[in-house]
Amino acid sequence: MSRWAIEVNGLNKFFNTNHVLKNIDIRVPFGEVVSIIGASGSGKSTFLRCLNGIESIHSGEIYINGVKITDKKVNINIVRQSIGMIFQNFNLFPHMTVMSNITLALQKVKKMSKAESEKLSHRLLEKVGLEEKADSYPIQLSGGQQQRVAIARALAMNPRVMMFDEPTSALDPETVNDVLDVMKELAREGMTMIVVTHEMGFAREVADRVVYIDEGRIIEDGKPEDIFYNPKNPRLRDFLSKIINV
Amino acid sequence: MQFDLSALVRAIPALLYGASVTLRITVLSIAIGLVIGFITGLARVWPNLVFRSISSAYIELIRGTPLLVQIFIVYFGLPALGLNLDPFIAGMIAMGINSGAYIGEIVRGGIESIAKGQMEAARSLGLTYWQAMRYVILPQSLVRILPALGNEFIALLKDSSLVSTIAIAELTRSGQIIITRTFKSFEIWSGVALFYFVMTYTISRIVKYSEKRLRYGE
Numbered sequence: 001m002s003r004w005a006i007e008v009n010g011l012n013k014f015f016n017t018n019h020v021l022k023n024i025d026i027r028v029p030f031g032e033v034v035s036i037i038g039a040s041g042s043g044k045s046t047f048l049r050c051l052n053g054i055e056s057i058h059s060g061e062i063y064i065n066g067v068k069i070t071d072k073k074v075n076i077n078i079v080r081q082s083i084g085m086i087f088q089n090f091n092l093f094p095h096m097t098v099m100s101n102i103t104l105a106l107q108k109v110k111k112m113s114k115a116e117s118e119k120l121s122h123r124l125l126e127k128v129g130l131e132e133k134a135d136s137y138p139i140q141l142s143g144g145q146q147q148r149v150a151i152a153r154a155l156a157m158n159p160r161v162m163m164f165d166e167p168t169s170a171l172d173p174e175t176v177n178d179v180l181d182v183m184k185e186l187a188r189e190g191m192t193m194i195v196v197t198h199e200m201g202f203a204r205e206v207a208d209r210v211v212y213i214d215e216g217r218i219i220e221d222g223k224p225e226d227i228f229y230n231p232k233n234p235r236l237r238d239f240l241s242k243i244i245n246v
Numbered sequence: 247m248q249f250d251l252s253a254l255v256r257a258i259p260a261l262l263y264g265a266s267v268t269l270r271i272t273v274l275s276i277a278i279g280l281v282i283g284f285i286t287g288l289a290r291v292w293p294n295l296v297f298r299s300i301s302s303a304y305i306e307l308i309r310g311t312p313l314l315v316q317i318f319i320v321y322f323g324l325p326a327l328g329l330n331l332d333p334f335i336a337g338m339i340a341m342g343i344n345s346g347a348y349i350g351e352i353v354r355g356g357i358e359s360i361a362k363g364q365m366e367a368a369r370s371l372g373l374t375y376w377q378a379m380r381y382v383i384l385p386q387s388l389v390r391i392l393p394a395l396g397n398e399f400i401a402l403l404k405d406s407s408l409v410s411t412i413a414i415a416e417l418t419r420s421g422q423i424i425i426t427r428t429f430k431s432f433e434i435w436s437g438v439a440l441f442y443f444v445m446t447y448t449i450s451r452i453v454k455y456s457e458k459r460l461r462y463g464e
Contacts (some may be wrong), residue, residue: 077369080372084370091361093364093368093386094386095389104373105372108377150367153371
């Protein structure tokens with residue numbers, strides 16, 4: 001078993017001629033919570049999408065739980081079961097109930113029985129505080145509730161790493177905290193988490209480590225207190241001054 | 247001007263029979279068209295370039311030529327290759343292949359109208375491309391393409407009048423036959439139109455009803 005939940009060596013990514021990720025190197029040990037911050041268009045979301053193979057990469061290596069996912073021979077469908085991915089727009093399946101959203105992959109991918117998958121779904125919905133919504137459709141839920149269902153859906157696959165792509169950016173302010181609370185709980189339980197976020201409060205309180213990406217490069221990588229209170233890079237200082245009201 | 251209603255009434259049994267043939271050939275060719283259409287539509291969005299090219303070529307070819315000519319090729323042309331088909335079978339195949347192209351485009355449009363995030367979310371849960379298509383993308387597409395499919399079914403039912411040219415006694419042909427005997431053009435063609443309308447209106451209602459049934463969580 002690898003020491004690292006995530007290991008990235010020399011990752012480069014282009015969109016046509018646009019060099020969006022430049023020589024990214026990062027290692028994340030199991031149990032660590034990493035916040036990735038940076039301006040819009042800095043490449044932080046693209047980086048996250050590369051980590052579970054949604055985006056192809058130009059060069060470099062990515063290991064998730066010790067499996068080299070950039071190797072063509074690796075079955076990405078199996079690797080993805082160990083990575084939970086949370087999207088800005090939740091991406092719940094609108095034609096299915098909350099329950100079916102969670103049980104679909106359990107039944108089709110993990111070949112779990114209906115009864116077993118529903119039992120597990122109930123437990124996870126309880127965990128995110130939505131057990132009474134099992135039979136609702138996504139459209140009947142608030143954004144915050146939908147995002148919590150998305151988290152429950154990802155957790156159902158029993159991932160070793162959870163990735164969050166701006167999980168609270170599309171939410172009404174009053175529902176943001178419900179989602180953050182679920183994420184904090186996960187962090188306390190020792191889940192390895194990569195969180196692309198604009199929630200500096202979350203990054204400061206919960207993250208073990210903050211990574212600042214600017215123009216496709218990792219500019220600073222350190223403990224939250226160093227990044228937020230003692231930023232070395234002038235661009236980071238400028239970025240922080242614009243978004244933080246400390 | 248006078249409208250000889252009794253002539254029309256006398257023609258009803260023959261027209262009813264014609265309508266039943268029209269309905270049969272339409273339903274069967276829709277079935278063929280749906281199978282071809284879903285395969286073509288899926289192939290059009292499939293990551294594999296070979297499938298995409300083949301299905302594009304098929305769609306362009308069929309859409310770019312008249313149905314009447316396609317019917318003639320199947321019925322009069324294929325015997326040259328030693329393939330003699332019964333008129334009904336020939337008509338059904340030609341119509342099925344024809345509607346398959348249009349349904350293929352409808353299906354492709356439906357699939358492409360589903361937000362990319364749906365596929366990404368499904369794949370990130372470990373579903374294969376095909377599983378994601380089958381359980382996540384296609385069910386949502388189906389709801390969206392239902393009105394367009396309804397239009398296609400109605401168009402096909404009306405276009406089935408073209409198979410009257412290869413001696414299939416469907417509704418239009420039945421009307422023609424009756425008129426050659428009775429010379430009651432206006433009455434019989436009005437009756438024929440009414441029969442078509444009743445059938446297309448029924449399809450339209452069934453599609454509307456299905457649309458309502460399939461809507462989720464609203």
